[in-house]
Amino acid sequence: MEPTLTVRELTRRFGRRTALDRVSLEFGTGVTGLLGPNGAGKTTLIRILATTLAPDGGGVRAFGLDPADREQRRALRRRLGYLPQNPGVYAHFTAFELVEYVAILKEMNDRRARHDEVRRVLAEVDLGDRARTKVRRLSGGMRQRLALAQALLGDPDLIVLDEPTVGLDPEQRMRFRALLSRLGESRTVLLSTHQTEDVTTLCGRVVVLKAGSVVFEGGPGELAARAAGRVWLTTAPPAGTYWRTPDGRYRTLGDRPPEAVPGEPGVEDGYLLLLGAEGVPA
Amino acid sequence: MNGWHVPDDLRAAYLDGGLPEAAAMSVEVHVASCQGCQAAFPVQEEWLEESWAAIADVVDRPAPRPLTRGLTALGMPEHVAVFLAATPGLTRSWLLGVAGALGFAVAAAHAADRSMLVFLAVAPVLPLLGIAAAYGARVDALYEVASAAPISGGRVLLLRAMAVLVAALLVTGAATPALPAFTAAWLLPSLALTGAALALGPLLAPHRASALLAAGWLAAVPAGREAVFGAPAQAAYAMALIPFVYLGARRWNRL
Numbered sequence: 001m002e003p004t005l006t007v008r009e010l011t012r013r014f015g016r017r018t019a020l021d022r023v024s025l026e027f028g029t030g031v032t033g034l035l036g037p038n039g040a041g042k043t044t045l046i047r048i049l050a051t052t053l054a055p056d057g058g059g060v061r062a063f064g065l066d067p068a069d070r071e072q073r074r075a076l077r078r079r080l081g082y083l084p085q086n087p088g089v090y091a092h093f094t095a096f097e098l099v100e101y102v103a104i105l106k107e108m109n110d111r112r113a114r115h116d117e118v119r120r121v122l123a124e125v126d127l128g129d130r131a132r133t134k135v136r137r138l139s140g141g142m143r144q145r146l147a148l149a150q151a152l153l154g155d156p157d158l159i160v161l162d163e164p165t166v167g168l169d170p171e172q173r174m175r176f177r178a179l180l181s182r183l184g185e186s187r188t189v190l191l192s193t194h195q196t197e198d199v200t201t202l203c204g205r206v207v208v209l210k211a212g213s214v215v216f217e218g219g220p221g222e223l224a225a226r227a228a229g230r231v232w233l234t235t236a237p238p239a240g241t242y243w244r245t246p247d248g249r250y251r252t253l254g255d256r257p258p259e260a261v262p263g264e265p266g267v268e269d270g271y272l273l274l275l276g277a278e279g280v281p282a
Numbered sequence: 283m284n285g286w287h288v289p290d291d292l293r294a295a296y297l298d299g300g301l302p303e304a305a306a307m308s309v310e311v312h313v314a315s316c317q318g319c320q321a322a323f324p325v326q327e328e329w330l331e332e333s334w335a336a337i338a339d340v341v342d343r344p345a346p347r348p349l350t351r352g353l354t355a356l357g358m359p360e361h362v363a364v365f366l367a368a369t370p371g372l373t374r375s376w377l378l379g380v381a382g383a384l385g386f387a388v389a390a391a392h393a394a395d396r397s398m399l400v401f402l403a404v405a406p407v408l409p410l411l412g413i414a415a416a417y418g419a420r421v422d423a424l425y426e427v428a429s430a431a432p433i434s435g436g437r438v439l440l441l442r443a444m445a446v447l448v449a450a451l452l453v454t455g456a457a458t459p460a461l462p463a464f465t466a467a468w469l470l471p472s473l474a475l476t477g478a479a480l481a482l483g484p485l486l487a488p489h490r491a492s493a494l495l496a497a498g499w500l501a502a503v504p505a506g507r508e509a510v511f512g513a514p515a516q517a518a519y520a521m522a523l524i525p526f527v528y529l530g531a532r533r534w535n536r537l
Contacts, residue, residue: 050430051429051430052426077434080430082427082430084426084427084430086426087426087427088422088423088424088426090368090423094344096344097344098424101364101368101424102424104361104365104433105365105428105431105432105433105434105438106431106433109359109361111360111361112335112339115339115342115343116335116339119342131342131344132344147427150427
């Protein structure tokens with residue numbers, strides 16, 4: 001993998017709390033998923049990569065550009081698409097006006113070209129027929145797609161998305177994954193998510209953060225493989241944490257309960273075991 | 283159809299633009315309904331595509347906001363007008379607040395035996411309130427998105443502050459004839475305080491810089507009209523403006 005984005009010894013503190021602790025990573029073309037529990041440092045890392053937050057230590061290089069330098073940061077922002085965790089909206093604007101406003105911030109000054117681009121990204125997220133609708137009249141899922149549309153303006157080389165599938169229904173999530181998968185063929189796409197399903201279906205690579213540090217880096221298959229021999233199915237409720245499967249059995253992780261049969265390990269199993277989630281042995 | 287088609291020499295003359303208007307129109311009417319002649323006329327695909335795209339743009343795009351229309355009518359570039367129309371500080375509620383505060387100050391000037399100190403104290407603070415509401419994580423819903431764009435930070439603040447300042451000056455200027463006596467002593471302090479807010483904005487955040495300056499200004503006004511609004515003070519405000527105007531002009535040209 002030829003790295004397009006490199007992070008070296010990245011550290012960020014908020015008061016006494018260390019949100020990122022000397023994180024080093026490399027990203028190339030393709031979709032990378034960022035997993036981790038709340039407070040793991042995902043949003044901090046995303047914001048630093050999106051150039052909206054400066055690190056306390058370490059550095060970032062994207063396409064050979066150093067965002068610590070003002071001019072290089074501006075050059076990087078021309079190649080960046082960013083969807084923050086809480087993107088915010090101007091509710092009194094129409095969908096078209098909102099995206100057009102961001103297009104102007106992205107230096108699209110020519111009116112015709114800008115309008116064409118706004119229409120293109122609205123169509124990409126299936127909001128072409130809602131261009132004239134006031135944002136306040138859009139549903140939560142539509143607003144999320146609108147926020148995604150602005151991140152696609154200018155066909156960016158680096159797309160950074162913080163929990164992009166929040167609020168999307170299953171059909172929209174499927175369309176969204178298809179879109180990101182297509183974008184990931186030629187661009188560097190980084191998305192933070194709580195949905196291990198996003199990672200399984202979309203990401204070629206996974207990074208798991210815990211308490212500001214990288215605890216796993218590899219393919220989704222490798223993460224799932226960590227749970228091999230530790231996933232069990234029982235007919236009676238076992239001790240510890242378990243959940244019911246559609247066929248009425250009980251699924252649990254860790255040591256083998258009495259009379260249990262092995263289950264097929266998935267990304268979520270590997271993730272839970274990696275983090276040592278409550279009731280799940282690390 | 284009567285079997286007649288545009289002859290080669292007539293078509294060539296039409297394409298050269300050499301036909302009289304009536305003859306050209308006759309050719310166009312015929313070609314519009316004759317597939318055989320349509321095929322004989324060359325079509326510039328690129329031009330046709332461009333024309334349809336232009337028509338689609340006009341039909342599809344939402345009507346510009348009234349503020350955008352007004353600013354473009356005044357000669358402002360269209361993209362700058364669209365940008366400024368999104369300024370949170372230029373919203374109706376802020377403008378109504380400015381008008382209300384000025385109304386109060388004018389009433390105070392009439393009630394206080396032609397002393398216009400309240401008006402002079404209030405007028406320069408109004409642009410500061412607008413600047414506080416113009417840009418920042420607390421006041422701009424799109425702040426995080428805008429922060430990752432090539433045009434962001436100080437440049438956005440400056441452009442929006444200019445819009446807010448002009449709006450505040452226009453409203454204040456419109457209120458001036460209602461005063462018991464004419465005064466423009468508020469103008470230079472308004473400009474100087476705005477400049478100072480822009481200079482301090484990137485360091486303290488616009489809302490903090492504006493609050494600090496407004497508090498300092500209101501604390502200084504009781505020193506007396508001559509000390510705060512006299513000729514030496516006005517000269518000092520004018521001098522303070524020079525670097526702000528220079529920096530402002532440079533940034534304005536970059537949008």
